[in-house]
Amino acid sequence: MRKRFVILVDSAGPEQHKAFKERLGVFRESGVGWWHWIANAWLIVDPHGSLTAEKLRDEVMQAYPDTNNLVTDVSITTWAGFGPAGGDKDMSTWLQEYWSGEESTKI
Numbered sequence: 001m002r003k004r005f006v007i008l009v010d011s012a013g014p015e016q017h018k019a020f021k022e023r024l025g026v027f028r029e030s031g032v033g034w035w036h037w038i039a040n041a042w043l044i045v046d047p048h049g050s051l052t053a054e055k056l057r058d059e060v061m062q063a064y065p066d067t068n069n070l071v072t073d074v075s076i077t078t079w080a081g082f083g084p085a086g087g088d089k090d091m092s093t094w095l096q097e098y099w100s101g102e103e104s105t106k107i
Contacts, residue, residue, distance in 0.1 A: 002050040003073060004099060005056055007042040010068040027051070033098050037083060045098045067078040067101035 009016075017036070022035055024044070032051065035043040044056065057071045079099065083091035 003046045003049045003051060004075075005042075005044040006070075006072050006074050007044060007056060007060060008070045009040045009060060009064050010039050012064055012067060016067070017048070020060065020073050023059045031095070035099065037096045038064075042098055043095070073083060079081070094107045 001016070020042070021034075024032065026086070027046070030050065031047040033045045033047075044051070053071045053073050057069065060067075060069045060071060080093060081092065085092065
């Protein structure tokens with residue numbers, strides 16, 4: 001069963017974001033994907049449901065040491081947003097393809 005997570009980190013820089021992306025790369029083989037269009041926020045999709053908020057929190061703490069963070073498992077996936085649209089700059093493509101599902105609604 002697909003699981004979705006929202007991760008928020010406080011006061012992070014580009015090096016920390018890069019480190020976290022590298023840590024997430026370990027899960028890429030199992031189909032885990034992410035969206036990171038807003039600074040200090042990550043949306044994570046695990047298509048097999050094997051990740052937990054605790055496991056992701058531990059990964060966050062490795063990449064963002066001594067940084068406040070919040071990792072939450074999200075079951076309601078209605079979403080709305082504003083940002084670039086079209087081509088490589090379309091921030092909603094990933095959301096529509098991976099975050100949304102039959103139980104999701106874009107408003």
